[in-house]
Amino acid sequence: MGKAGGDSRALINEQGLRIDGRKLDELRPIKIEVGILKNADGSAYIEFGKNKIMAAVYGPKEVHPKHSALPDKSVLRCRYHMSPFSTEERKNPAPSRREIEISKVMREALEPALMLQDYPRTAIDVFVEVLQSDGGSRCAGISAAAVALADAGVNMRDLVAACAAGKVAEQVVLDVDDTEDKEGQADLPIAIMPNVNQVTLLQLDGQLTDEEFGKAFNWAIEGARKVYQLQRQALIGRYFAPEGNENS
Ligand code: ADP
Numbered sequence: 001m002g003k004a005g006g007d008s009r010a011l012i013n014e015q016g017l018r019i020d021g022r023k024l025d026e027l028r029p030i031k032i033e034v035g036i037l038k039n040a041d042g043s044a045y046i047e048f049g050k051n052k053i054m055a056a057v058y059g060p061k062e063v064h065p066k067h068s069a070l071p072d073k074s075v076l077r078c079r080y081h082m083s084p085f086s087t088e089e090r091k092n093p094a095p096s097r098r099e100i101e102i103s104k105v106m107r108e109a110l111e112p113a114l115m116l117q118d119y120p121r122t123a124i125d126v127f128v129e130v131l132q133s134d135g136g137s138r139c140a141g142i143s144a145a146a147v148a149l150a151d152a153g154v155n156m157r158d159l160v161a162a163c164a165a166g167k168v169a170e171q172v173v174l175d176v177d178d179t180e181d182k183e184g185q186a187d188l189p190i191a192i193m194p195n196v197n198q199v200t201l202l203q204l205d206g207q208l209t210d211e212e213f214g215k216a217f218n219w220a221i222e223g224a225r226k227v228y229q230l231q232r233q234a235l236i237g238r239y240f241a242p243e244g245n246e247n248s
Helices: 097-113 137-151 178-183 210-239
Strands: 030-034 042-048 051-062 075-082 122-132 161-168 171-174 186-193 198-202
Touching (some): 030 210, 042 137, 051 137, 075 097, 075 137, 097 122, 097 137, 137 161, 137 210, 186 210
Parallel strands (some): 075 122
Antiparallel strands (some): 042 051, 051 122, 161 171, 161 186
């Protein structure tokens, strides 16, 4: 999305609050559920503000076509898709350039966390389906996909948690929503492996000074660490809930 840059609408009011009432460094409410699709090997559902996203994992499994298999590791394939009813105006269901780009960066963000060498000659398919979008869907999708991969039992060296920061009305803000993305000045989505302490995705749409970049980067990392705590709790709730509390 191109940045309009300095729109006249008050994206931040005199009290320093944003259009949806959040403080500058406040995340939207987040909810994560694990293991809700019976047919998938692993699945997760995330609500990130108004974003509603399903992630499904199939594999490790046999590769078709066979020649795309690798002798020494599994092939990770990711598909990010926005459903036609996920936006205010019906979205064309055909994959757009944006969806192809997000599918690629999503694969690159997840791959470092996976022990793909444990599964030679197989493939792991990750499907991220956006049911309702509201800005920051690539980050929410990556976070859901990482949980779905863990739910599928794929060997991982860490989870991957993602969050964006940005610049709106000349101020750095955490977790940019759709209005802020469209009318704001910059969007900086990042993904991290929180325990390995590595960044696996970093994109920047718009412009930031060095100082703004440093602040937005640190805020996005802090945001991703909060997302990680929720991913962890969701997985613990699913696999280590006291007996009788299981919901499937
Ligand atoms: P992200 O969702 O990761 O922030 P973008 O910055 O590219 O990705 O998009 C920001 C937001 O713009 C999306 O979350 C979505 O709400 C909206 N958007 C993207 N593509 C479309 C589209 N084809 N039609 C309507 N809204 C869209």
